[in-house]
Amino acid sequence: EVVGVFAEATISRSFTVKEIKNGAIRMAQATNTPVIPVALWGSQRLWTKGRPRKLLQRHVPLTILVGEPLHPKRGEDVNQHTADLHVRLSELVDKAQRTYPEVPPGVWWQPAHLGGTAPTPEEAAAMDAAEAEARAKKD
Structure with a gap:
């Protein structure tokens, strides 16, 4: 049996690995099971924020x-362990991004550090904060 957990709990607007939650590690500790890091790349072209x-x-x-x-x-x-998972996920995502076929220059779905027009992690964090603030005002 396998349980899939997206440890970031969201889609990163910058297409880099955000801070991750510790729930995957805590579940693994509680059940004495491994955590297998998996990186997906290309799916952001089909479904992402904005x-x-x-x-x-x-x-x-x-x-x-x-x-x-x-x-x-x-x-x-x-x-x-959560920090180790973040490092491993970041390495996998970076490898997937750098080896991905068909990357025209300046595409929206490529991270800024690789020449895409996605927001930087700092810009994405500001966008997320503004969105959270707007949501809080509605409540």
């Missing part, structure tokens, strides 16, 4: 990379 969903679009390459498992044990440092 763009129309294109779930029926065809011939969009998708890259899926699977990393080495982490084996967090009960009593071990949750924060350290």
Whole structure:
């Protein structure tokens, strides 16, 4: 059996790995199971924040990379394992981005540090904060 958890709990507007939550590590510790890092790249072209969903679009390459498992044990440092998971996910995402086929210059779905027009992580954080503030005002 496998349970999939998106540890960021959201879609990153910058297409880089955001701060991740520690729930995946805590679940693994509680059940004595490994955490297997998986990176998806290309899916942001079909469904992401601020763009129309294109779930029926065809011939969009998708890259899926699977990393080495982490084996967090009960009593071990949750924060350290979470940081290790962040590093591994970042490495996988970076590899997927750099090896992805068909990347024209200046595309919206490519991160800024690779020549795309996606917001930088700092710009994305400001956008997320503004969105959260607007949501809070509605409540």
